[in-house]
Amino acid sequence: MRFVLRSREPRWLPAAAAGLAIVATLALTAGPIRLAGAAPVSAFERYVVTPLTTGNGIAEVLLAATPLLFTGLAVAIAFRVGYYNIGAEGQFLAGAMATTAVALALPDLPTAAALPLALVGGAFGGVAWAFLPAFLRRRAGIDEVVTTLLLNPVAVLLLQGLLNGPWRNPDTGFPDSATFADGYRLPALFGSRVHAGLLVGLVLVAVTAVVLRATPLGVRLRAAGQSPAAAEFSGVKVGLLQWRSALVSGGLAGLGGASQVLGVQHQLTGSLAAGYGYTGVVVATLGGLSAVGVLAVALLLGDVQVGAQGASIALQLPSQMGGVLTSVLLLTVVAALSVRHYRLVRRSPRAVGG
C-alpha cells in the first residue's frame, strides 16, 4: 500500500474528510473519558448537545464564541496570504490594554463617543503589537512565526506589569483595573450576557467573506498565499499584501480584545490572558481559513467550552476534557486535510522478472 498524489479532488471528498475526522475524534477521546469515569456517549451529548437545549445555554455559547470570531478571523486573513501570524494572543491583549487606556483616561465621554473611540483604540493597539514583526518581515525578511510568537509573553508581562503598577485597582488594591465608566459598556443583547461585540464580529465575518470570495483582492490574497512566486510574476504585490494583511490581522485581534473588556469584563483583569489568540489559530485552521468556516468553528468551540463546564459539574469530568476534545479534533482535521490530497493505492504485484 502506498499514497499517491491526487490530480483532482472529487466533490464529496472534503465532506468525507471532515466526517472521518469527527469519527476519529470521538473514537480517540472515548478512552480518556471512560478513564475519567464517565460514559463517552452521554459525555459527548453533554459537550455538544446540552448547551444548545436552553436559551441561557445558547447565550453562553454565543458569548464564548465572540472573542474567537475576532482572533479566528485575524489568523485566517494572515494565513491566507502566507503571513503566519501566531501573535493574535499578544495583539488581543494589546487591544484590550489600549481600550483600557482610553477608558481610564477619558471616563466622562458619552457612550456615542466613548465606544467608537475605545473600539478604534483597541484595533490600533493590536496593529501596534503586530507592527514590529510585520516591519521586520518586510524590511529584513525575518521570519514572522518566531517574532509574533515571542511577542505574546511580552504582552502578558506588560498586562501584569500595568495591573500591578499604574492600573492597580484603587478601591480594592487587587491587580485589576478600575471598573470602566458606564459610557464604556457594549450594550447587552437579548437580555443576556451576550453583547454587541458579537454583532461587530458577525459584520466582520460577512465583510471578510465577501472580500475573500467576490473581489479581485480576494483572488490576489489567495494567489499570494498559495504560490508567492507565481503571484509576484503575475503582478501581485505579495510583500505589500502580506504587510497590509499582517496589520489588518493585528487590528482584528486587537478589536477582539476591546470587545471582550468592553462587553464582558468592564475592566482589565489578568484572566484576559486565557489563550483566545492561540485558540484563534485553531479556529482559523479548522475553518479552512475561510470566514464562514471561522464562524462555524468559533460556534462549535464555544459550544464545547460551555458543554465542558456543564460536564464537569454533571459528570464530574475534569473541565480540561473539553480542551482535550478540541485539541484532538484539531489534530484529526489537520491530518484529514492533508491526507485528502492523496489516494491509497495497493502496490501493484511484482511483474518484472517474476
Added chain:
Amino acid sequence: MTSGAAPLVELRGITKRFGSLLANDAIDLSVDAGQVLALLGENGAGKSTLTRILYGLSRADAGEIRIAGQPVTMTSPADALAAGIGMVTQEFTLVGPMTVTENLMLAGSPLGRIDRKAARARVLAASQRLGVPVDPDAVVERLSVGERQRVEILKALLGDCRLLVLDEPTAVLVPADVDLLFASIRRLTADGMAVVFISHKLHEVVDLADRIGVLRRGRLVADLPAEGLDPVAIAALMVGAAGPADAELPDDVVDEALATAVGLDGAAPSATAAPVDRARPAALEVSGLTLAGDPRPRLDDVSLTVRAGEIVGVAGVSGNGQTELVAALCGTTPATAGTVHVGGAEVTGLDVAARLKAGLGRLTEDRRGSVVLGMSVEQNLVLEDLDRFRTGPFLSRRRVRAHAEALIERFDIRAAPGDPIRSLSGGNMQKVLLARALERDPTVLVASQPTRGLDVGACQYVYTQLRALRDAGSGVLLVSEDLDELIGIADRIVVLSGGRLVGEVAAADATREALGVLMTGSREYAA
C-alpha cells in the same frame, strides 16, 4: 542483430499503466553488446518510463527483463547496477560542494574505511575509459554542465557497467560537448558496452545509433537498423499518421513539424520573414543592463534592441545569464544598472504590474512557476488583469467565465474554465500562458524556452503563435538553448556568454557551428 547468442539486455512484453494511461504497451526490445540503440518518440511516448523500468526506478505491470538470457528482478537502481546497468538521467544527482572523487565515492561506497587514493585512481581509470580527461579533485559546482554530465557518466561506469542508459544527454550541451560525448560513446561501445540513448533530435541519432526504436503512445512502432534510414519516414512514425497527440493540426502544419523535426528546412520559416526595417520603432530597448553578482556580474552591460515586427533570438549555454536577463526584463529581479524601454516608455524601475501595463508580455521556461497551481484555469487566465473584470468593487464571475471561454476557444486549450490548472498537460498549460500573454496584445513578448519539454505538435503551435505575433507587428525576444529553434524562427540571433552579449548574426546566415563558437569561445567557458 546477432544470431544465436542471447542479446545483452532483452525487454519482453514490458507493460506499464498509470491510471487510464498506457505508458508502455507490451514492448519488446533488445540491445547487443557494442551497440547503440536510440529511442525516439514525442514527449509522453513512453521513453522515460521504459528506461526507468530498465533502471529499477519504476516497476512494470507485466513483462520481464533478461540479461544475457537470464531473467532478472529489478526493484531498485541498486539491482540495476548489480546487473550491470548504469543510467544518467536528465537531472544530475551530484553533490555540488564535493569533489569529483568524493561524489563518486558516495555512489559506490561500501562501509568501513575510505580509501581516497584508490578512489582517485579509479576515477582516473574510468575517465581514461571514457577518453576525456576529468579532474578528480575538481569541485563539482564549479564544473560546466558538460563536465558534470561526464562525472555522471563516470559514476554510472564505476560498477561493472555493461549497458549505459542516457536520457536526453544532449539537451543541455553545447555543440562542442555533444561531439565529445559522442566520441566517448563510440569509445565505450568499441569496448563492448551497449548504450541506450534517448533523444528528440533525429540528426544526432543518425550520426550515432546502430539501431533506432521509435515509441508512440506507449507502443514500439519501429525497430530498425539506423543505416540508410529515411529521416522523414522516422519522423512520420514518431508523430503518427493521425497527427500529434496533443493537438489536431492541419496537414500543412504537421508537414512543417515533420520537416523541422528532421532539420531539413530549419531555416525556411525565416526566409518568409520580411527583412526588418531599421526605421521601425523599437518594441524593446535594453541599454547597459547590468546585474551585480559575486565574483563577477551576472549580467554585464547588455544592450539590445527588438524592433516591432521582428523576432530576436538569444542563444547561449544554460547559465550564462539568460535567466537573469529574463528576470530583469520582467521586473522580478531589479537590475543594478542600465535602462529598459518598452515601446518607447521607460520601465526600468517599475514593478511587474506596471511593466505589464506598458506592453510587456512574458512566457517563461518555468511554466509551473508562472501559474498558481491551486487555482483554476479561468482564475489563472485573469490573474494579471483582475481589475478589468470588476463590477463595482466585485469580481464579475460571469465576465471572467466569458473571457476564459473565449480564450479557451481561441487558443484551443483543452480544458474547462473551472478545471484546476494543476491537472493540465505541459502543452495545455503553455497555451494558457500564451493566451494570457497574447490576449493583451503585448508590444514585446519576452519568451524564454517556450517549447522546453513540449512535444512536436505543441512546439509547432507555439512557433505559429510567435510568428503570428511578429507578423502582427509586435517584437519578440526569444531566449532559447535550442539552436535549431532559434535559427528556424528568429530574424536575428544574439549570443549571451558569461552575462555579456558576445555576438550577433542574422538568422539567415547563422549556422549551429558559428553560434556554437560564439557561445563557447568567450573568456568564460574554458573547460
